[in-house]
Amino acid sequence: MKIRSMKAAFSAGLILALLACITVNIYFPESAVRKTAEDIVNEVRASDKTIKDEVKKDEGKKSASFSLVPRLYAQQETEVTTPGIRAIKESLKGRFDKLVPHFDAVRLGETKDGNLQVLNEDGLSLQEKSVLRKLVKDENQDRKDLYAEVAKALNIDPSLIERVQQIFAEQWIGKAHAGWMIQKADGSWVKK
Amino acid sequence: MGNLKPEPGEGGKIRRGKKKIFRISAIALAAVLFLVIACSLFVYFHKSTLKSFLEKTLSKKAGLTVVIGRLNYRLFPLRVEAESVKVVFVNKPGRADVRIGRAEASGSLWRLINNQKPFFDSLTVSGLNIEFAEHPNAPPSGPVSIRDLARMVSGNLEYVSDLVVKDASLHLSLPGEGMDLSATGVNLKAAATDKTTIGLIVTRLDFRSDKPKVTLAAGLRCEATWPRTEPFSLEGTLDLTDSSISLPEKQWEGPSFSLKTGFLAGERSVVVSAFTLDIPDLVALSGSGLAELGQNAVVTISSKLNIKNLERAKKTFAPFLPPDLPAFSLDGSAQWEGDLRRETASGAAKIYVNGALHLPPAHFIMKQGSLSVDQVLLAELHFQDEPAGLRVNGFIEGRQGRLLAGSFQAGGFSFRLPVEIEGSRVNIPSLKAQVQELVLSAGNRKLKLDDISISGNTKLDYLHQAVKINSLAVDVPRLGSFGLTGEVGLNPQRQVNLSLSSRNLDIGNILKFFPAFVPETMKAWKPGGQLDLSLTIRNGPSDPRRYRVKGTGDLSKVAFQDSSGAIVSEGLDPRLRFEADILSFDKAIPFSLExxxxxxxxxxxxxYFNWQSGPVRLELKGTLDLQFRQVRDAAAAVFFPPLGEVRAGGSLGFGPKPHFDFHLAAPSIDLASLNAFLGKMRPGQPSTWEVQGKAEAEVDIRLDTSFKVRGKVQVREAAARQKDGSLGLAGIDADFPFSFSHGVPPGDEKTDDSLAPGYILIQEIKTPVVVLKALRLDFYSTKNLFLFFPIEIGLWGSRLELGQFVLAINPVSRGIRGVSNLTLTGLDFSKLPINSESFKLAGWASIPTSELEIRPGEFRLRGRLLADIFGGRLTMNDIRVTDVFSAGRKIVFQAEISGLDLGKLTASVPFGEVTGIVDVSIRDFVLSYGQPENFLLSIISVPRKGVSRKFSLKAVNNLSVISSDGPSTALSNNVLTKLVHSFSYSRIGIACSLKNDVFTLQGTIVEGRIQYLVRRSTFFGIDVVNGNPVNKISFKDMIGRMKRVGRSQEKK
Structure with a gap:
């Protein structure tokens, strides 16, 4: 009986020791990712008149108040960047104007995981559908590469790319125009 | 008496003579009278004498052998009694034996003596037994005449007023006629006055005939009357009771029945005024008849027939039904009312029928093999014989039917067939049928159709044994209407020639009707469009079991979309032709399809595919094997402009274990057309390539539990050019064999591991920076492996050698692994195209033979690149290229340059003169998207005797621009700079890094709190100080600074 008790105590101690040895420490710089996502999305959507107007309003507000670093926000470059991020941004910028008519026509929507999704192809010829699908396919491939590049630049573990995506999704959705389709957290689609 | 008158004078003599004569005569007469009386008395009292006399007389006069056992008689009144009389009569036809137990006749002697008929008032015979045996070779007796028979009876009855026969028996044996008749318990009464009347009762009558073999047993009661005077007519009744007929040949014992008739027979006709035939609980027949006898005999029967129980009737009369009739039961009754007329003319008989057959609703059940029918049937048919032939009008109707035939099942089946029969033709002018539920099964899958209606016009021709379908329309709600025409033979050849057609079938609805036959992955598809279907079905005269089905399907406005919308088609107008040979009960169906x-x-x-600009034609032949659910011996030809004609042969299985085993051959591929087609597949993204040339391909593809693809592509006289001129390939010839397989079990005989030789020859590879000529790469291909021969490329005066190498392909991950040796010798930097007026690179580079490892997405050189450059020695290690085939491919290496002569370097670049020797270290250099992504650079000066260490003013300024984004203000404001153009230094110590597009620049010479990039000599020279120890320059800023360095040179 005594030996059995000693065995149980020893086993419990061993398990506790093993558990104590397991340390999970994954670095995730959320604020940096959020800032990077905000910068990149702003830059990609720089040609968007609506966003420009928003930025101007924002600038007006900021210039009205005293600041030691006036206009810094508008002039600031993306802090986290790599050749890959720059190349992808250029690709995204070049595609955005082609996506806008489809956003306006409620054919596309911003998903909750930072991608685009074709929601409706009504009224399009097959040729036009092909063009739209290729646009979305390329856009999503670029975004996937972008998220990987950002994660890499910020030394984020690849297993956490999903969180990067979600933060970017907030930015894409935040910059979407009123009337564009966005996906809510529960998966449902609404017009912004 | 006048002659006896006496003559005169001789009167006395005469008188005496006369008296004497009278006396003698009287005596003689008295004697005679006495004798007569004596004889009469003798005969009267000595009856045996008369019996013998009679026996002898009859034997002598009539040819009879008569034996009378006992004879008794008396004369007044006349009465004769005879017992145990035996009469034997033998003549040519045969022998008759008649035995009479007792006969008793009473009459009048005077009528007998005076020959006044009838002699007897009555004759009673009991115990009569007549046996007649016909001689086997007796001449034919010919037809019996009723009249003669009646007259004979009447003639015999002239002698007796009343004839009574009691308890008689009769046996007639007519072997020549093949008949035998016996009657027992025969009682006969006959009387003849003005009319002859007979009444006959036979307790049991047995009749047997050999031609045909039939026996009849019955009780008989017959009465008949006919006049003694002309014209002859016979009237009477004939009843059969407790009768039965049997046919030994058919082993048939008929039911007991009774027959009652009343008849009137004339000299040449018989009228049956009424007859009734009754088989209890089975058949009741009544009617009348007329038979006109003679050479042109006519028999007419008017009757009412009631078959009370058809099922029992079928069982009772089963031997008379066709032997090959399927087993069935028919629970119901049937009635017939009408006339039957049989005419005989010139020996030929013809039957005319007029009447009506009525079949009240009867339950019909039939089961034969896999065929099962359960149906309520009713019918009404009117028969009318006309000079042109028999006409039948009426209808046959079926209700509440259920039909099962193998995998075919019809429920709620009803039909109505109005029929018009003329001679051998049955016309069904307006057939109507309904099927509430039709189910076709194939394995565990079912096709279900509801509320099918059928209408049409058909003809049945018994003479030619064919059914002709003039028109038959089958309407399936929500599916469409099908038209059927043609002929079906009923003869053993079973000739079939049918045409089925339908227009405007909704394809969407068709698939809705076939959900079980649609693959699971296609069930959510949204199909649309219309189908015009035309089908002919024929069987050949040589083998009627072999059917040929030919058809066309014209589809219009076909559209479909899968559930995700990934696969969409619109506006397709395909035309489908097909032909199949179907052998009944054979599950292999040869077919062709276009x-x-x-x-x-x-x-x-x-x-995106636009079929108008790239039409496709497919021809496919093969055998559809339903048992093994596969298409075997398939031969296909696809005509598709981008690929030319593609031929294929093999087998395709679509059962639980699908398989695909085909040989494909495309002998004439036009690469320009193919490139144009691929460009059209991406609207808005035209191909960036211009391609020319021809190609051909042969591929064996096998897919089952394993995967194997093996083949060869040949390219001839091809050329490809990027439209932006960045790359041009000319004179391409290639034989490219390949073999990939996965999961093929060892020892599979179809697995071919032999080596197939191949090559790729490109006469010219042209880029803006290099032109390569006649590059040929030879190789062998085998399963999942390429073995390349060594290749040598002349590049800017150098020789690049790639040793023999092996590429192994993982067919699952599609990853490529390989290993080779790489050697570079004699690369002269001055010949590199990067040289320009403002940048001149000099030196030599080489790669001693090193291992080149190829891994998925990565090339790695396990060796060093050595270069003599600007007086220094460059050693580059761990060179890797990752993400090789993506736009973001990365070039990674580590490098060291020892003894770099800054004088030589700055002479080649527009930086400004700097002299001195430095060691350079580059760690973790990464180039991606064509731009530096990461590095750690260190430059440290090393003293070398005889080499000055100086910075020109321009170099100082440019270093200042790079490090601090502006020229040195200290120098620009210093008057010395106007006199002195170069400054000596003692050390250089620079560390530079790039990460995440941020450069850092720091001096590694630290004195106190000051970082020096360049440290002056002890007494004179220049110091370049890093004013910002955490100097960070963005990539964009650095590019701007570098540009300014360049621009300053241009201005100069």
């Missing part, structure tokens, strides 16, 4: 698709467009994910 499909033309020249309109419409399709989308597969983002790939």
């Amino acid at each position: 499909l033309n698709l020249a309109k419409g467009e399709s989308l597969w994910k983002d790939a």
